[in-house]
Amino acid sequence: MLRLEGVSASYRGLKALQGVDVAVEAGEVVAVVGANGAGKSTLLKTIAGQVATEGTITFEGQSLRRLAPHRIARLGVALVPEGRRLFPRLSVEDNLRLGAYARRHDPDRFGPLDLVFELFPRLKERLAQRAETLSGGEQQMLAIGRALMTKPRLLMLDEPSQGIMPKLVDDILAAVTRIRGLGVTVLIVEQRLAEALAIADRAYVLQTGRVVMSGPAAAVAADADVRRAYLGI
Amino acid sequence: MTALVLQAVVSGLLMGLIYALVAAGLSLIFGLMDVVNFAHGEMLMLSMFAVLALHGALHVDALLLLPVVALIMFGGGVAVYRLLIARALSVASNRGMVQIFVTFGLAIFLRGAAQFAFGGEFRSINDGWLSNRTVALGPVFLPLPQVAAGLVCLLAFAGLLALSRTEFGRALEATREDRDAVALIGIDRDRIFAFGWGIGAATVGVAGTMLSTFYYVSPSVGLNFAVIAYVTVALGGFGSMLGALAAGLLIGLVESLTALALEPSLKQVGMFAVYLLVLVSRPRGLFGKI
Numbered sequence: 254m255l256r257l258e259g260v261s262a263s264y265r266g267l268k269a270l271q272g273v274d275v276a277v278e279a280g281e282v283v284a285v286v287g288a289n290g291a292g293k294s295t296l297l298k299t300i301a302g303q304v305a306t307e308g309t310i311t312f313e314g315q316s317l318r319r320l321a322p323h324r325i326a327r328l329g330v331a332l333v334p335e336g337r338r339l340f341p342r343l344s345v346e347d348n349l350r351l352g353a354y355a356r357r358h359d360p361d362r363f364g365p366l367d368l369v370f371e372l373f374p375r376l377k378e379r380l381a382q383r384a385e386t387l388s389g390g391e392q393q394m395l396a397i398g399r400a401l402m403t404k405p406r407l408l409m410l411d412e413p414s415q416g417i418m419p420k421l422v423d424d425i426l427a428a429v430t431r432i433r434g435l436g437v438t439v440l441i442v443e444q445r446l447a448e449a450l451a452i453a454d455r456a457y458v459l460q461t462g463r464v465v466m467s468g469p470a471a472a473v474a475a476d477a478d479v480r481r482a483y484l485g486i
Numbered sequence: 487m488t489a490l491v492l493q494a495v496v497s498g499l500l501m502g503l504i505y506a507l508v509a510a511g512l513s514l515i516f517g518l519m520d521v522v523n524f525a526h527g528e529m530l531m532l533s534m535f536a537v538l539a540l541h542g543a544l545h546v547d548a549l550l551l552l553p554v555v556a557l558i559m560f561g562g563g564v565a566v567y568r569l570l571i572a573r574a575l576s577v578a579s580n581r582g583m584v585q586i587f588v589t590f591g592l593a594i595f596l597r598g599a600a601q602f603a604f605g606g607e608f609r610s611i612n613d614g615w616l617s618n619r620t621v622a623l624g625p626v627f628l629p630l631p632q633v634a635a636g637l638v639c640l641l642a643f644a645g646l647l648a649l650s651r652t653e654f655g656r657a658l659e660a661t662r663e664d665r666d667a668v669a670l671i672g673i674d675r676d677r678i679f680a681f682g683w684g685i686g687a688a689t690v691g692v693a694g695t696m697l698s699t700f701y702y703v704s705p706s707v708g709l710n711f712a713v714i715a716y717v718t719v720a721l722g723g724f725g726s727m728l729g730a731l732a733a734g735l736l737i738g739l740v741e742s743l744t745a746l747a748l749e750p751s752l753k754q755v756g757m758f759a760v761y762l763l764v765l766v767s768r769p770r771g772l773f774g775k776i
């Protein structure tokens with residue numbers, strides 16, 4: 254479904270990704286793990302069209318390179334970015350509805366609302382509230398909900414657990430499993446290695462912009478180096 | 487005496503509605519994308535010349551030309567964004583400066599072009615439907631063109647308010663909140679910006695059309711209105727439509743009363759005094775968000 258071959262990305266000459274190969278098959282949950290600054294967020298931003306890159310990136314056979322970010326989103330690739338990037342002064346409802354704005358020709362454009370409310374009932378109770386007044390966990394739910402409103406086929410999540418209390422992290426990861434059950438492919442970047450690998454099928458380990466390891470999530474979780482670097486802290 | 491004051495109050499408020507609408511267009515663009523349009527006064531001037539030219543050629547009244555001029559200005563605003571502003575914003579550094587010089591340059595170009603095309607003399611429309619007619623409101627006599635202009639400006643504000651309630655209005659607001667995040671949900675922010683410029687220019691076009699029914703037109707007519715618009719926007723709060731309306735009315739009122747109390751040539755003294763007073767006590771303006 255998604256294929257990256259020899260992808261490099263840089264910020265003003267500073268390489269953040271170097272010759273990365275990543276493949277995601279339809280229906281999978283794939284985790285990307287790595288230390289701070291390894292290039293995990295850059296990888297997702299690269300796919301979303303926010304960073305200039307070299308190499309090839311294809312989604313369902315179509316090249317994503319040189320496509321504007323909004324065009325990539327319209328193809329069904331949704332990114333829930335680091336920091337969530339909600340519209341802080343707009344209501345929860347407006348944030349969600351805007352997710353469907355670009356699908357104006359779809360007769361069932363607000364259809365995913367039911368799913369969002371089912372996954373995150375807390376959002377339904379706070380429809381009129383401004384996004385900025387939500388708790389961190391609720392904001393993350395809203396960010397995922399807004400992404401779901403675009404009817405994505407590939408959902409990319411950048412550290413959904415960041416700054417959220419453990420109970421809500423479990424809720425959010427459970428929601429990711431539900432979303433995957435509906436046929437949405439998921440590419441997830443997580444600091445919480447154990448939790449992420451528990452819901453993922455496969456994983457990639459990034460280190461200073463390179464893929465240093467990849468394979469079934471269980472194998473990555475069992476690997477001595479990964480355990481030392483992450484789980485043993 | 488009271489009749490005189492009442493007269494000054496009402497005509498000040500009517501003029502204030504024009505100031506408010508001119509400021510609304512400026513504020514909308516600024517609020518949306520942090521660009522100050524230094525050619526805003528020239529856009530007003532152009533719309534007035536458009537009315538003059540169309541009126542002269544087709545012998546159609548300005549009131550009927552309103553939608554036509556608004557549409558032309560909308561197209562002009564979109565073109566200015568696509569051809570100039572979008573490019574100016576894509577520079578790697580010094581974006582703020584580039585944006586200022588681009589709109590400032592556009593202003594000088596438009597003024598020169600108008601001078602070339604229409605000449606420098608002051609012109610006005612004296613044979614419109616409403617020209618030289620007045621209505622009596624008790625002791626106050628009001629020129630019909632001003633009354634019509636005030637009403638149309640109010641309607642335009644209602645239109646802007648209605649627009650902000652639509653889905654497109656929400657998308658505008660979202661773009662203004664986070665111009666990078668809208669792309670994540672498939673919204674083309676360039677399109678939103680272009681529409682914003684179109685609406686801002688159409689707004690000033692409506693004001694210009696109504697103004698041309700009672701005010702002289704010349705290539706430099708926009709200068710004075712632009713200064714008032716900048717003061718109005720700062721006074722009302724950057725990006726706030728309601729603020730523009732309130733501040734425009736206030737400035738129209740103060741200006742008119744100053745002219746009455748001091749003398750007409752000093753009418754702007756009061757406006758700047760109020761401006762300083764408000765900004766010292768409320769730096770963000772009356773309704774400022776930023």
Ligand SMILES: Nc1ncnc2c1ncn2[C@@H]1O[C@H](COP(=O)(O)OP(=O)(O)OP(=O)(O)O)[C@@H](O)[C@H]1O
Binds near residue numbers: 264268288290295
């Ligand atoms: N906008 C930017 N400008 C310049 N350098 C950047 C920018 N964003 C990231 N970088 C650099 O690129 C490298 C990779 O950053 P990235 O954000 O992708 O890491 P990450 O793996 O997501 O880290 P974290 O776990 O802290 O989120 C880092 O060295 C970072 O400093």
Ligand SMILES: [Mg+2]
Binds near residue numbers: 293294295335411
């Ligand atoms: Mg990151």
